Amino acid sequence: MASVKDVADAAGVSIATVSHVINGTRYVSPHLTERVRAAMARLQYTPNLLARSLRTQRTHTLGFITADVTNPFYPAVAKGAAAAAAERGYNLILVDSGESPAIEEEATSLLLQKQVDGLMYTSMASESELPAWLHDEGTPFVALNRRPSAGNGLYVGIDNEGGMIAAVSHLAELGHERIAFIAGNPLSSAAQARTAGFSEGLRRNGLPMVSELMCEGDYRLESGRKAAAYLLELRKAPTALVAANDVMAFGAWQQLRQAGVRVPEDVSLVGFDDIAFSSMAPVGLTTVHCPMYEMGHRGAAMLIDAIEGVPIQEPSVELPVELIVRDTTARPREHTGPSE
Amino acid sequence: MASVKDVADAAGVSIATVSHVINGTRYVSPHLTERVRAAMARLQYTPNLLARSLRTQRTHTLGFITADVTNPFYPAVAKGAAAAAAERGYNLILVDSGESPAIEEEATSLLLQKQVDGLMYTSMASESELPAWLHDEGTPFVALNRRPSAGNGLYVGIDNEGGMIAAVSHLAELGHERIAFIAGNPLSSAAQARTAGFSEGLRRNGLPMVSELMCEGDYRLESGRKAAAYLLELRKAPTALVAANDVMAFGAWQQLRQAGVRVPEDVSLVGFDDIAFSSMAPVGLTTVHCPMYEMGHRGAAMLIDAIEGVPIQEPSVELPVELIVRDTTARPREHTGPSE
DNA sequence: CTGAAAGCGCTAACAA
């Protein structure tokens, strides 16, 4: 309600003086400072940040665009990002694109019109034009989790390949030799890296890669179920199953249970992500922990550095992951004999 | 980059004309309209919404303040709210207060300075001063899930009491007589209503309320574990357990499993919320489904109505809930005989 | 049917 002008009038000073006491941007005598403060208090002055932003060309607002907030992977990322932003006086505008690249672009353009200082994308479609466009536009942005194909811009991801290698090695050490894989959405660079990591893990452990054990999935529960159903039909079923994310692992688990096969006695199961539920479940899921909060936090911090012109040491970072062994992995059942 | 002025110059018209063709706010001859459009295209004009907002006193931005995005209850609410907002051309600024009333207030004040058009609170602390303050301030807001103590303002909640009654009745119909309860945070109006519903459910089914079966909790996993541990120690353990939310139900389940008691063979388990995980688990949790997406959607829609002066039929709505019977409830084990 | 100009609330040259 009250503006700098009102305060200036009430305090009997110029609006410049008021502005300067608010921002501490030049010396104002204690005398006047006091008068201004008093007037602000009396009038219950609150700055209009919109007007300030119009002047300063800085909104202290970031766009946070996610493919689907409802995917258990993202809330922790958002929380980390919001925390890092808050620490530095920024806010996040949340957009849920519903996995639609079109909405992603539309939202980006709206956010740009709202003059956000920077943008964060979780799981940007990998063929997206956005990175190139934003680069031209000059707006800083950071891609989380999925590395954009066009190489410029900031990136914070995780060591998907390493995590998957660890998962396979764990299984191999337990004695598993027939290990199936349920892949994620192939358009995602993260999913590709996980698939690559699986193959590499097999190789490092001297295990053959058998193609009938490689299933496609889309990161969703149902695709985990389907893959498991298919795998169970095989003449020679796998003794272990690794999914490219926890959600599909749970889908597979449901199917397994329904078919009467026990986890981990009959088949071992490993996920990837370590979503909250994986440790909440009555039987904990063995999985690869991804530092999602960290990812959001680092991403936002980097982005703000870029906005404020702080030099950035590493514009592209890959956070380490960690295998968490819980209750869904065990040694395979004894072989019945040498012949088959 | 390009402003209305640039466009006006390029098109050889006044800035008023440009503004009017942009907004369709008064008649402009086809001739000039065409020239303006061409100029906008040529200069790649994009409106600066900040400047517009400064003039119109409307930002088309809402504050969405949540206690903890990471709590599986909220993402769906946020998604619903974001969707309803997007439908009407609004955006959400996301704030995670980390359950802290102080941060909640601080964030509110910052959002107000950013001139948001309205505010949404999920699980506002029930003793909060905010409702009264916002009322004075004249900023529309809606409380989700928890009904604020000060009665004004919009509210969208769910039928907590009815849901709990349904849960208890389900158990009673299966033949359970010793039913334990794990309550939620007593500062939450929703938790209170759930506790009340439990008692009422007992009463309606002619069951006595036994105080040693009533446990306190705080909606978190650990408190579910603790409650279950306590319950298991009882001389006469319950045959069924209902938790005020799913997360605590999972905590209890973990403890039960660890103690070797089977669900539902040895004890039945019912949660409340129907978070995504409850249907993901290999053994599905019987629970009360809350329409969280709906809650967010309705809330945002109502808030926008209030902002835009659309008359509101029902400023306070309570959405219906539904018992979802999955795999964690069954008849109690046979009694060994009449004499205990 | 179109244009000139004021002003939203603020910051920051420039003057004094």
Add this chain to the structure above:
DNA sequence: TTGTTAGCGCTTTCAG
């Protein structure tokens, strides 16, 4: 040490 003033980009009254 403080004040005057232009102007951020836009909408909208008021004239014509």
